[in-house]
Amino acid sequence: MRIEFDFMAVLSQWPLLATGVAWTLALTAVATVVGMAVGIACAWARASGPAALRWPVGAYVELIRNTPFIVQLFFIFFGLPAAGVKLSPETASFIAMVMNLGAYSTEIIRAGILATPRGQVEAAVSLALSRVQVFTRVVLPPALRKVWPAMVSQIVIVMLGSAVCSQISVQDLSYAANLIQSRNFRAFESFIVATAIYLVLSIALRRLLHWIGPRFLFGR
Amino acid sequence: MVDFTLWDILRNLLLAARWTVVLSLIAFVGGGLVGGLLLVARLTGGRAAEHAVGLYVQVFQGTPLLMQLFLSYFGLALVGLNVSAWTSAAVALTLYTSAFLVEIWRGCVASVPKGQWEASGSLALSFGEQMRHVILPQAIRIATAPTVGFLVQVVKGTALASVIGFVELTKAGGMIANTTFKPFAVFACVALIYFVLCFPVSLYAQYLERKFHGHRR
Numbered sequence: 001m002r003i004e005f006d007f008m009a010v011l012s013q014w015p016l017l018a019t020g021v022a023w024t025l026a027l028t029a030v031a032t033v034v035g036m037a038v039g040i041a042c043a044w045a046r047a048s049g050p051a052a053l054r055w056p057v058g059a060y061v062e063l064i065r066n067t068p069f070i071v072q073l074f075f076i077f078f079g080l081p082a083a084g085v086k087l088s089p090e091t092a093s094f095i096a097m098v099m100n101l102g103a104y105s106t107e108i109i110r111a112g113i114l115a116t117p118r119g120q121v122e123a124a125v126s127l128a129l130s131r132v133q134v135f136t137r138v139v140l141p142p143a144l145r146k147v148w149p150a151m152v153s154q155i156v157i158v159m160l161g162s163a164v165c166s167q168i169s170v171q172d173l174s175y176a177a178n179l180i181q182s183r184n185f186r187a188f189e190s191f192i193v194a195t196a197i198y199l200v201l202s203i204a205l206r207r208l209l210h211w212i213g214p215r216f217l218f219g220r
Numbered sequence: 221m222v223d224f225t226l227w228d229i230l231r232n233l234l235l236a237a238r239w240t241v242v243l244s245l246i247a248f249v250g251g252g253l254v255g256g257l258l259l260v261a262r263l264t265g266g267r268a269a270e271h272a273v274g275l276y277v278q279v280f281q282g283t284p285l286l287m288q289l290f291l292s293y294f295g296l297a298l299v300g301l302n303v304s305a306w307t308s309a310a311v312a313l314t315l316y317t318s319a320f321l322v323e324i325w326r327g328c329v330a331s332v333p334k335g336q337w338e339a340s341g342s343l344a345l346s347f348g349e350q351m352r353h354v355i356l357p358q359a360i361r362i363a364t365a366p367t368v369g370f371l372v373q374v375v376k377g378t379a380l381a382s383v384i385g386f387v388e389l390t391k392a393g394g395m396i397a398n399t400t401f402k403p404f405a406v407f408a409c410v411a412l413i414y415f416v417l418c419f420p421v422s423l424y425a426q427y428l429e430r431k432f433h434g435h436r437r
Contacts, residue, residue, distance in 0.1 A: 003298055066372065066418035067411045068379035071390055075407040078397060082404035156282075163284035167383060174286060187294035195287040202282040 010189045013180045020176030021197060027172065028159040028205070031097035035158070036151075038098060039105025044135060046106065047113045057106070064103030070164045072096050077168045093165040101158045108150050112143030141218035148218070152209040156202050163198070173197060224400040230409055236392030237413050243388060244375045246310050251317025251374070252367075258322040263329070264347070273322065280319030285380050288312045293384045309381035317374055324370060328363035329355060361432055369425035372418045379414070389413060 042061065045053045064072065077092035087095070116139050124138040144151070166175035177194035181187040262273040280288065292312035296303045303311075332355050340354040382391035393410035397403040 062419065062422075063411075063415060066422055067414045068376040068390065070379050070382070071393075071407065071411050071414060074390070074394070075404075075411060078394075078403040079407040080404070082402065160282075160284040163286040164380065164383075166286075174284070177287075177290075181294075188291070188298050191287055191290045191294060195283045195291060198284055198287060199279065199282045 005189055006186055007189050007193065009184045009186045010180055010193045013176075016176040016180060017173065017193070017197065019171060020173035020194075021201070023170060023172040023175075024159065024162055024201065027093055027097055027162045027165060027170070028155070030094050031101045031158055031162070032155050034098045035101030036105055038102030039109050040140065042102060042106040043109035043113055047110050048135075061103045061106050064100055065107070069096070069100055069161045070167065072100060073164060073168060089165070089168045089170045092168060093162070093170045097158060097162060097165075100161070101154065104154050104158075105151060108147050108154060109143060111150075112147035113139055115146055116143055144213070144218040148210075148213045152206055152213070155209060156205055159205060160198065160202060224402065226405065226409075229396055229400060229402070229406055232396055233389060233392055233406075233409055233413055236387060237389045237417070239386070239388040240375065240378050240414075240417070243306075243309060243313065243378045243381060243386070244371070247313035247317050247378070248371055248374050250310070250314035251321055254314060254318035255321035255325065258318060259325050259329070262322065262326060263351070277319045277323050280316055281323070285312075285316055285377055286383060288316055289380055289384050305381070305384050305386035309378075309384060309386045313374065313377055313381070316377065317370070320370055320373070321367065324366045325359070325363055328366070329359045331362055332358045365425050365428040365432060368421060368428055372421050372425070375414070375418050375421070 042057045045057045046061070049057075073092065073096040076096050077087060077089065080087065080092075120138055120142075121134060124134045129138070162172060163174040166172050166178060169175065173194050177190045181190035184190075258273050258276070261269045265272075289309060289312045292315075293303065293305065293308040296308055296311070336354055336358065337350065340350045345353065378388055379390040381388055382394065385391070387395075389410055393406050397406040400406065
């Protein structure tokens with residue numbers, strides 16, 4: 001029995017694959033930027049915020065971290081309309097990914113914040129910096145530098161998790177692969193090509209984030 | 221029109237949750253065995269084995285689990301084996317788990333202080349004896365917390381098996397939501413059951429982490 005592979009049947013559909021890559025990157029970019037902002041805010045709330053805020057944030061974080069992403073996505077896309085909130089697939093995906101990365105990055109950044117030596121904060125306060133300035137200029141940059149490898153890993157995990165958004169018909173890379181194989185029945189070639197592209201994307205994203213971090217976020 | 225009560229929904233979801241638990245255990249135990257073999261290969265084989273296992277880990281950690289499941293489902297069918305969704309999900313999740321576990325365990329073995337290797341080597345212990353009597357007992361202590369923590373990821377990973385048609389909790393939730401037209405209640409219950417499965421394991425992993433590493437703070 002000879003198995004014949006026909007990769008050209010898949011690669012000739014490169015416009016579909018390119019659209020898929022664009023959507024995957026767009027989902028990841030929005031999730032990263034907004035998700036990290038949510039994470040920083042929630043990490044501050046959990047580490048040094050008012051007590052009344054800690055419990056809801058903690059509940060949100062534990063709920064997201066202990067349920068699968070696909071269930072969160074289905075809840076937002078299929079469940080919320082029954083409560084009156086109808087969302088497009090793309091909007092639901094953006095919201096789900098932001099919430100997901102927000103919860104995980106809360107814990108990661110909180111670990112960094114808690115590792116800040118107390119002396120740094122005391123020195124900053126004695127220099128008459130406001131609370132906001134202490135947090136954004138003294139506590140946060142070293143915290144981000146310490147946890148940056150873990151943060152990068154989490155962002156890559158979220159990018160790979162975005163493959164699930166194809167299940168609610170967002171036209172990302174998995175959707176493109178599914179569409180191609182449904183048309184020419186080359187399922188194995190189609191998914192191998194998509195998997196290889198994801199692998200390249202994850203390696204490139206890791207390099208890019210390790211380059212961006214020291215330059216734009218927390219200084220060398 | 222038939223009216224479905226919350227208990228109808230919950231009852232059927234709990235029946236489906238059995239399969240989530242079974243698949244998670246199969247993947248975790250199988251992945252542990254394969255990961256253990258790979259760890260031995262990585263530690264005792266030469267640079268070739270190290271590179272091969274490193275490549276294996278890079279591939280499984282750098283690609284989506286969804287794609288791995290699709291490839292296992294369609295790929296195994298290509299080779300001629302008539303695989304059900306069960307088998308391909310079990311195979312894919314086992315390999316996925318093994319890649320992450322071998323990386324976790326490699327890190328734990330590497331974090332045993334080098335002095336332990338040197339001291340046991342100077343006592344004329346062979347590599348196997350060093351591993352068995354000196355290094356592995358310490359590495360296992362360090363490895364318990366992250367390994368238990370990874371079990372949570374495995375349980376969440378089984379949710380993706382629903383996409384290749386394996387009827388576990390998420391797929392059952394989708395089917396029940398389509399039947400009852402109550403997606404809000406159904407998916408809320410699905411999330412709740414996953415939470416009840418995963419949260420105690422997370423707490424246990426945190427407890428283990430404090431117990432074995434608290435002294436380092």
